[in-house]
Amino acid sequence: MLRRAMFAAVAGLVLSASNARAEQQVHRVGVLLSNQMGAAPRNAWLAGLRERGYVDGRNLQIDYRYHGGDVEQMRALAAELAALAPELIVVGAATPALAVHSAAPTIPLLFVMSVIRSGSG
Secondary structure, eight states, rough: HHHHHHHHHHHHHHHHHHHHHSSSSSSEEEESSSSSSOHHHHHHHHHHHHHTOOBBBBTEEEEEEEOTOOOOHHHHHHHHHHHHSSSSSESHHHHHHHHHHHTTSOOOOOOOOOOOOOOOO
C-alpha cells in the first residue's frame, strides 16, 4: 500500500509542477503497461490521486495503453501516447521506458517498479 501511495504522490507532484507552468483545467497522463492493471492496484492509484485533488474524468484524463510484451506494438503505442501530449507518461518496465523516451524525450516519465517478496527470506 505504501508503494501505491508513493506512486500517486510522485504523479501528483509532477502534475502540480505542470500546473504551475500552465493553467490547465484537465491534466493528461499516459500509462503504458504490458497488461491491464488489476482492480486493487488501479483503485489504489486512483484513490491516491483523488487524495491529492486529481479525479479521473473531472480534472484528470488518463490514457491507458497495453502492449502485451510486443516490442513493435510498444513503440507504436509510445508514439501514440506522445502524440496526445500528456504531462506525464507512466511505465512499468525498462523496455517501455526506452520506447517512451525515444518517442517523447521531453515528456516526464515515471518508471514504476514493484518488488515481490516471497518466503521468510
